[in-house]
Amino acid sequence: MSEVKPKGISASLVVIAVIIALIIGVVAGYFVKPVELIKETVTVPGIEKTVTTTIEKTVAGTIEKTVTLTPTAIAIPFTPPPKPEKIVVQANEWNQMWMKYLAESFEKEYGIKVEFWSYVHVEDLHTKTLAAYAAKSSEFDVIGMDEQWRGEYFKLGVLEPLNKYFEMEGIDPYKVYEPFLVDASTYKGQQLYVLTRIVLPFLFYNEKMLKEAGYTSPPTTWEELVDMSKVMMNKGICKYGTALPFAKAEGLVCQFTMFLHAFGGRWFNEKGEWAFNDDAGIKALTFMRDMIYTYKIAPTASVELNDRQVFDPLGAGDSAFSVNWNVFSKTATDPTVSKEAENIKVALAPGTKAAGVKSMSVTGFFGWGIYSLSKNKYWAWKFLLHQIMHPEISIKHYDIYGVPDSLKITHTDPFYKDPIEKKYYWAPYAVEQVRYAASRPGTITYYGEWTTMMQEELHKVLLDPTVDIKSALDRMVELSREMARRAGS
């Protein structure tokens, strides 16, 4: 738009304008503090200056990859913006327990208050963030991130890509976090958010029961697990092999992901279309159902149990196994929660003999990122960075939640690793399991609709042993493809 300048502005007006501008400038200059140029170099113990590495992934569907990273030995000097009074971080009463420590340390170091915006359901996080984004409001700085919102958030641009922040600090994320976690939070080449902890299921088993039945080591495949269960059930050692979390909830989709990939299946084919109704998919779903109705190693109540209640039979001594979230590492050994506290041990989640998979688990990662409309992105980044800078706070995850944190240094540097492993015998298993895990398809933009459909269809199959699996899976794939078409991706 071009403005038509009115002709004949009198000189006096111009003079007055200039004087006013000068006054404003002087007054403003009086109040605005000059920004100092700070040269920051980051030293995080354990980061190497030269970086060339090979990353190998065991997630079904990806291939070996060689990554060469350019050395970023010197941090780029950067002028930080002025400190805000506070930053707003999304949390709930549960997450807050750990974040409190981080916030205290952060406040002490930078003098910026950390305010927690509390939510009740994880889903609140999703809807509230989207609502704020739609209203173009900047009420958050750090937002919580569940892996199934990746596609949606990326499409909408809700998260601030973190690559440039890492570069600015001279940090290579692959060196700081477990590589798998970095990949899980990267989408289309952009690191969208960071993960603070490692949450994924592995195998819990009752050592005493296995010994009684004559087994010296836990099963490494699901087929073995079924056989062991049958033997133990026949001997009356346990009531059933394992309870399964097949209630109609997100946990069911997690379970299906695990079994699908354990049998060698995958979500998409090479063309990028939904294709989990192949042989592997059929085997997986059949196996899931057979455990209840055919092999009878799982109770029929499984269709009503969610992925937390499922732990109870193991704790009560009714079941011998449970492939469950590693969050239960703490409760498994707590006598006030679990009656079999002394007997429960952990191992890697089983794979399958049928597909020759060594071990397979499913990711349940929750992380946080910088809200793209935040006004304090730099300081929000500093908050995320704070975890990296303070491994001693990060390792509190073990104490509070019973899960490993996401920093590589706490898993590799003996200074941290040894005391942790001495205290928590399950720690190395959880870290190791990360290499053998598959993800739900969180990069699709229509995840909400998709998961509702999947939960319903999967549950229908599991409720009724007479439903035909092939046609059920075909239906699911068809519906998924239809959603993909409608979403245009």
Place this chain on the structure above:
Amino acid sequence: MKLSPFSFFLNKKTEILFSFPALILIFFFIFIPISWGLYISFTDYSLLNPSFHFIGLKNYMEVLTSYNFLKSILTTFEFMVISMLIEFPIGLGIALLLNEEFKGKKITVALSLIPWSIPMVVNSLLWLWIYDPQYGLLNGILYWLGIKEYNKLWLGNPQIAMFALIIADSWQVIPFHVLFFLAGLQSIPKTYYEASAIDGANSLKRFFYITLPLLKRVFLILLLIRTVHCIKVFDMIYLMTNGGPGDRTTTMAFLAYLETFDHLKMSIGNTEAIIMSFILIILGTIYIMTLY
């Protein structure tokens, strides 16, 4: 009834003034939403797309021919009939017992109000525990009785889920029936019984020829109150089965909720809500006509 001389001091204005606040509230929060809902049911309104395009009876056609809605009407009816078949006889029976004179009658009546006064949420969570398939009380009782297959599914079993819900509701609602019947029984003059006893009637005859007929009014009112309540039931379904295994316990009320807030199909949910409200209005009108 004579007009109170009080009314000499007041004029029409005061009457209206006195009634104003209550009438406004009722009008605004009860009748306006119904009309508004009615209006919206003829449009394609949605909260995400707040434009009103008149689409006539399309919503109604869609709802009235949908399998889900018709099934939910059946489910509602099922809930209603089974509930009442259980609650009425038990309520009457207990009321008959409480009508007798005995020590501690007052305490008993007071205590029997407890289930009714417990918030429905607490009742639901209690029964969730009782019905828990792994460590619940009901399965525990089966275990004591020595039943081998004691790990039964209650709320997750499509055949029993409805029945389980009804029992959980009955526990809370039977005191209400008891109170009603008790009040009704207490209004029957004792002389009727004494006279019939003189005439040689035994207790069974007394029950059928005196008690029941004189309870007719109370019975009818309770019937209508309960019918309405069963159609409205929502809290319990939301908390305990979320519609049931599959859609086994999805009543009309719950379906309307699901469509609106879960599937976000506002126009459909709203239409179902309006249909339900109209069923209730029809029932209510019958209620009023019976009373007056």
Place this chain on the structure above:
Amino acid sequence: MSKKIFIYIFLILYLLWVLVPYYFLIIISLMTHSDLISMPPKLFITNIYLNRYIKLFTGQGEVHSLVPGIENVLPGFWNALGNSLIFSFSSVIINILFGSTISYSIARLHFMEKRLLSLVLLGQIVISIGLMIPLYIMLSNLKLINTWIGIILTNSSHLLPFTIWVLTNFFKEIPVEIEEAAIIDGCDKIRMLYTIILPLSGPGLIAVGISVFIYSWGNLMIPLILTSKKELTTLPLFIANLTGHYAKDFGLMATVGSLTALPPILLAFFLQKYMVKGLTAGAIKG
């Protein structure tokens, strides 16, 4: 004599049926989780586990729940309690204030008696989730979602039909002659209100107050649909969130549940005379 024994047996069974569930509610909250996963369920507590209540009342302490960390929702109980109190008391006040004036008009002044009572009855019947849906749309357009006004006025207006019904019957029972006598004795309007009408209608007002309080205390639908902010959570909604999301930890649920149920139970037990009158009002005489 056998009839009496028969009656006593049945009544004892009835009382057990009535009281045992609440007993379990309390002992569940006092058991450790590992005791809770016993089969058969423990009838008596062998070692009392007070940690949940301690965490609830002091915010300190460790509670060993199924998933570490979920017990941190417990301190939110107080916020919900406060909200429930505000919600319930406001509804009681509004109902008594507005309800009594209109009931008086109807009872004494016969202000559109038949029509209003019928309308009021109809209103009472129509209130359901079916009403909440258009109400939600209406209020969200008026930006009254997540506001105190929204939920308190909605709840009050939904209870007004019941209040009017009960109070009208109560007022009708107060003989007009008393008022007439007072006027003859030279009593003026205001004094009559305080010394005669209010005391006589006291039972009715109490009955209504208790019923409205108990109903509002346990109302789940209105906060569920009309609020989404955590600050506005009332106790029923707080419990509902516990049952759905957080791992179905029965210990936690029972803790909150037993405390939530306490006020209505106490009210009903000690003021049962009034409650019964209120509930059955209109049933006998109509």
